[in-house]
Amino acid sequence: MSDELVAGARAALADAVHALVGMQVEHVEQNGRQVPIPIDSLYDQLCEASLGERQDGGSVRRPEPGSRAPGWSDALSLLELIDRRVGEWSIGAAEVPGRAVTARRLYALADTAWAPEDVAYVRRLAAQVDSWAVRVRRLLDEEREWELKAPCPSCGEMVIAGQDGSGETVRQYVLRANLSGAECLSCGMQWAPEYYRLLGALIGAPTPEGILE
Numbered sequence: 340m341s342d343e344l345v346a347g348a349r350a351a352l353a354d355a356v357h358a359l360v361g362m363q364v365e366h367v368e369q370n371g372r373q374v375p376i377p378i379d380s381l382y383d384q385l386c387e388a389s390l391g392e393r394q395d396g397g398s399v400r401r402p403e404p405g406s407r408a409p410g411w412s413d414a415l416s417l418l419e420l421i422d423r424r425v426g427e428w429s430i431g432a433a434e435v436p437g438r439a440v441t442a443r444r445l446y447a448l449a450d451t452a453w454a455p456e457d458v459a460y461v462r463r464l465a466a467q468v469d470s471w472a473v474r475v476r477r478l479l480d481e482e483r484e485w486e487l488k489a490p491c492p493s494c495g496e497m498v499i500a501g502q503d504g505s506g507e508t509v510r511q512y513v514l515r516a517n518l519s520g521a522e523c524l525s526c527g528m529q530w531a532p533e534y535y536r537l538l539g540a541l542i543g544a545p546t547p548e549g550i551l552e
């Protein structure tokens with residue numbers, strides 16, 4: 340009986356750890372079909388989001404400078420909280436900096452042969468890791484921006500030259516959308532989310548291939 344409780348708690352922790360630091364799968368449309376592609380873990384995406392805090396400006400993902408600032412610092416403080424807490428949970432590792440080893444520490448915790456008296460503790464760890472995964476996902480969704488691979492229904496442009504974070508010239512799609520609106524980087528036309536269906540119908544053309552890598 341207690342073996343089952345230990346196994347259940349370990350499974351819950353393993354699931355939570357996988358949700359936070361395991362590889363994710365996202366479905367994208369390719370040639371009219373939904374195809375699964377592996378993407379970074381939520382934790383890695385959070386790391387990447389938090390970098391925007393320090394290397395400010397110039398990013399192709401930030402049309403309005405500074406508009407994402409609150410999100411970036413939320414990402415950084417959540418990341419620091421996770422690294423610190425996971426460091427506290429891990430045995431004899433306080434002197435090792437968190438970031439690079441947080442994922443490995445979590446997997447090690449999930450792999451630990453916990454004793455029956457640890458069940459409540461392991462359940463608490465699992466609940467905590469789960470809640471982080473939920474928070475990271477919510478934060479990333481708020482920050483997420485989609486490139487719409489179609490010509491702008493207003494000006495007809497599809498790609499423009501822009502600069503990435505390191506100043507390299509890149510070609511990018513003009514239509515951008517996030518949860519609060521869509522806009523064309525070329526002509527400045529904007530659409531509120533309630534017009535997304537209309538916008539989708541207007542740009543319903545098939546996705547062109549090979550324009551951006």
Ligand SMILES: [Zn+2]
Pocket residue numbers: 491492493494495496513523524525526527528
């Ligand atoms: Zn336009």
